[in-house]
Each structure stands twice: as C-alpha cells, then as structure tokens.
Amino acid sequence: xxxxVFETATLAGMRLANRIIRSATHEGLGDxxxxxxxLAERYIRLAQGGAGAIITGYAxxxxxxxxxxxMLMIDDDDxxxxxxxxxxxxxxxxxxxxxxxxHAGGRAEPAVTGEEAKAPSRRRYKGAATTARELxxxxxxxxxxxxxxxxxxxxxxxxxxxxxxxxxxYLLAQFLSPALNRRRDRWGGSAENRFRxxxxxxxxxRQTVGDFPLLAKLSAYDYDDGGMRLEEAVxxxxxxxxxxxNAIEVSCxxxxxxxxxxxxxxxxxxxxxxxxxxxGASWLKKKVAALLLPRLFPxxxxxxxxxxxxxxxxxxxxxxxxxxxxxxxxLDAIEGIIAAxxxxxxxxxxxxVIEPDIVARLRDGRQxxxxxxxxNYCLIGVGANPLQCYYGRLPGQR
Ligand SMILES: Cc1cc2nc3c(=O)[nH]c(=O)nc-3n(C[C@H](O)[C@H](O)[C@H](O)COP(=O)(O)O)c2cc1C
Ligand code: SF4
Numbered sequence: 001x002x003x004x005v006f007e008t009a010t011l012a013g014m015r016l017a018n019r020i021i022r023s024a025t026h027e028g029l030g031d032x033x034x035x036x037x038x039l040a041e042r043y044i045r046l047a048q049g050g051a052g053a054i055i056t057g058y059a060x061x062x063x064x065x066x067x068x069x070x071m072l073m074i075d076d077d078d079x080x081x082x083x084x085x086x087x088x089x090x091x092x093x094x095x096x097x098x099x100x101x102x103h104a105g106g107r108a109e110p111a112v113t114g115e116e117a118k119a120p121s122r123r124r125y126k127g128a129a130t131t132a133r134e135l136x137x138x139x140x141x142x143x144x145x146x147x148x149x150x151x152x153x154x155x156x157x158x159x160x161x162x163x164x165x166x167x168x169x170y171l172l173a174q175f176l177s178p179a180l181n182r183r184r185d186r187w188g189g190s191a192e193n194r195f196r197x198x199x200x201x202x203x204x205x206r207q208t209v210g211d212f213p214l215l216a217k218l219s220a221y222d223y224d225d226g227g228m229r230l231e232e233a234v235x236x237x238x239x240x241x242x243x244x245x246n247a248i249e250v251s252c253x254x255x256x257x258x259x260x261x262x263x264x265x266x267x268x269x270x271x272x273x274x275x276x277x278x279x280g281a282s283w284l285k286k287k288v289a290a291l292l293l294p295r296l297f298p299x300x301x302x303x304x305x306x307x308x309x310x311x312x313x314x315x316x317x318x319x320x321x322x323x324x325x326x327x328x329x330x331l332d333a334i335e336g337i338i339a340a341x342x343x344x345x346x347x348x349x350x351x352x353v354i355e356p357d358i359v360a361r362l363r364d365g366r367q368x369x370x371x372x373x374x375x376n377y378c379l380i381g382v383g384a385n386p387l388q389c390y391y392g393r394l395p396g397q398r
Pocket of ligand 1: 023025057100251349378380387
C-alpha cells in the first residue's frame with residue numbers, strides 16, 4: 001500500500017506526485033515587503049521535499065477579517081503581481097499550489113483591523129478581547145463579494161486552486177455552526193440557511209473562474225455546546241458537493257479551537273513569551289494569564305489521527321475527494337487511511353514545519369514518522385514572527 005500513497009493522483013483536475021498534502025499553515029509573512037519572495041522560497045522547499053500539493057497559509061478577503069497583522073491578504077488587485085511571482089517561481093517544481101481564503105469574523109482582532117469584530121451572531125469568542133456584534137445583511141453581501149473576488153484573484157494569480165477556510169471557528173465556520181449562528185433570517189436556522197453564504201460565494205465565483213478547483217476545509221465536529229456534530233457535518237458535506245465544491249478537507253474545532261492542534265501540555269511558557277497580546281505585559285498580568293490558560297487550552301481526547309473517523313463518515317456520504325488533517329504523524333497510519341478508503345488524501349501541518357521534506361523522508365524510508373512533538377510553540381510564535389519550529393524551546397533556551 002506504500003505504493004498507493006506515493007503514486008501520482010489527480011485531485012480536482014490537479015496532478016499530484018503523491019497523496020500527502022501540506023495543509024494550510026499561516027506563515028507569518030504578510031506584513032513584509034518581500035513576502036512574495038519569502039513565500040516562494042518556502043513553497044519551493046516544500047515542493048522539493050516531496051509535498052504532493054501545497055495549501056498556503058490563510059489569505060484575508062477583506063481588511064475587517066484580519067486575525068493577525070502578518071496575515072496574507074488577497075483583498076486588492078494590487079496583490080496579483082506579487083502572487084503571480086510566487087506561482088511562477090513554484091510551478092517548475094510540480095506541486096500544485098492552492099490559495100486558502102479566510103475571514104476571521106468574530107475572531108478578527110480589533111487591534112489589527114481598527115474596527116469591532118463582526119460575526120453571524122453577537123458573541124464573545126474564546127480568548128477575544130471584545131464581543132463581536134451581529135453582521136447586517138449588507139455586510140454579509142459585501143463579504144460574499146469579497147470571497148468571490150478573492151477566488152478570482154487567486155485564479156488570475158496563477159494558483160492551481162483555492163480553498164475556502166470554513167473550519168476552526170473562522171467566519172464561514174461561524175455561519176455553519178448551530179451554536180455560533182443564532183440568526184433567524186435566511187442566513188441562519190436550517191442547514192441550508194447556514195450554508196447559504198458558502199453556496200453564494202461559490203456561485204458568484206464560478207461565474208468568473210468556471211471549473212477552477214475549489215476546495216473547502218470543514219470542521220466535522222467541535223466541543224462547543226450545541227455546536228457542530230458529525231451528522232450535521234455529513235449533511236453539510238453533501239451541500240458542498242451540490243454547490244460544486246471539488247473536494248473537502250476534514251478538520252475539527254470551532255470556538256473550542258485548541259482541539260485543532262491538541263497537545264498534552266498547555267504551551268504556557270511559549271504563550272507568556274511569544275504571544276503578541278502578552279509581549280511586554282506586566283509580571284502580574286502574566287501570572288493571571290498563566291492561571292487562566294489551562295482553561296482556554298484544555299486537553300482533548302485522542303492525540304493522533306483524531307479526524308479520521310469523521311473523514312471516513314464524510315467520504316462514505318459524498319462522491320468528491322476527501323482530505324483528512326489532524327495529528328497524522330506516521331507513515332503506517334497514512335497507508336492505513338488510504339488503504340481503508342477512509343480518505344483519499346492526508347494533509348499535514350506541523351510535520352512540514354519541523355521538516356519541510358517530511359514526504360521525501362517517509363518515501364525514501366529514512367523515517368517512519370514525523371519528529372514533531374506537538375509543543376505548539378510554532379503556532380504561538382507565528383502571530384508575531386515568521387513561521388518556524390521551536391521544538392519546545394524558547395529562543396533564549398537553545
Ligand atoms: C502554525 C500553524 C498555523 C496554522 N495556520 C492555519 C491556516 O492558515 N489555515 C488553516 O486552515 N489551518 C491552519 N492551521 C491548522 C492546520 O492546518 C491543521 O489543521 C492542524 O495543525 C492539525 O494538523 P497537524 O496535526 O498536521 O498539525 C495552522 C496550524 C499551525 C500549527
Ligand atoms: S514547534 Fe513544536 S509543534 Fe511546531 S513543528 Fe516544531 S515540534 Fe512540532
């Protein structure tokens with residue numbers, strides 16, 4: 001079965017050298033003048049290291065949806081020439097490049113956007129400094145247009161596809177979740193209504209980009225009261241298929257977002273040292289934060305392969321390709337997932353942070369699995385610094 005993992009495959013018309021994909025990973029470069037050159041450098045390393053396809057870190061479709069100052073943006077035609085340089089640089093290396101598009105909604109950071117966060121319904125999101133207010137109809141229409149324009153810009157920039165970030169408690173996931181979307185108008189209530197924003201984005205984008213590959217990342221379940229459950233996600237996956245989305249990447253987590261990147265220990269030291277909100281904070285503020293952090297970052301069940309059962313249920317229900325991400329670390333697990341037909345592709349994030357050539361290492365038999373220890377320091381650090389692996393040590397501790 002090793003052979004199948006490392007055989008070429010066609011995903012939504014894109015030709016992949018194998019079935020292991022780099023899942024979207026915020027690179028923390030969006031605030032740099034030379035972001036295009038630095039992105040290209042990273043993607044070339046990933047492609048040379050064997051990644052079957054590369055999904056970029058999330059790119060914001062509008063300014064009010066930014067979560068970090070260093071988030072990529074795709075809200076203006078002016079970005080097209082820079083992204084074109086990225087896609088042209090990566091093309092010779094063969095790995096398809098997919099741009100992920102996002103809006104943070106209630107998780108947007110007012111200190112970055114300069115305005116209040118907005119969400120399907122009024123809510124104080126976990127860890128947010130302020131309460132998000134409810135979006136108006138007009139604002140929803142503007143967001144749909146912004147996503148459709150973002151997809152069109154991805155297409156014009158030479159990306160091989162685009163992915164809607166409809167997972168992890170960002171805006172589209174906020175609409176899909178029955179817990180986060182309490183609206184009583186045509187954007188809330190039934191599954192069809194909660195899905196309407198995604199359908200309208202895809203319909204609008206298709207008018208310009210035709211059959212350009214469009215993927216969606218979904219949270220199949222979360223730990224929110226009254227939130228997303230697998231049965232509901234299977235139904236939403238069917239709506240994705242019906243709306244002409246070409247593939248679904250299965251993840252988990254919404255307001256309880258730490259289950260996305262679960263680890264056994266709360267990365268307290270990294271948060272106190274590296275998180276932008278706590279940099280330079282007083283001793284007292286850090287002490288209080290250290291006490292509160294375990295509540296924000298609890299430990300969730302399984303540590304490996306934790307979305308595979310959900311992916312398998314979705315795969316059984318839809319006839320479009322399914323990718324699965326989340327704690328996948330070992331080649332034998334990857335082979336098992338593909339052999340059993342639980343998913344068509346696996347995607348990895350942190351294993352590519354520590355070893356951008358992880359696929360070549362697995363393929364050539366140099367390693368049986370990733371060396372990542374799930375410390376999550378990379379995630380905490382990337383809010384203010386370019387993405388890097390810390391391997392559980394703070395910069396001064398090396
Ligand atoms: C540093 C870092 C940045 C991430 N950025 C994104 C992102 O931009 N978009 C996204 O959908 N998920 C993002 N994620 C989540 C990953 O794509 C993935 O779903 C999660 O890390 C679980 O996969 P893993 O166990 O292979 O790391 C990020 C995770 C980390 C650790
Ligand atoms: S910083 Fe930690 S979680 Fe991130 S890639 Fe390195 S070892 Fe893995």
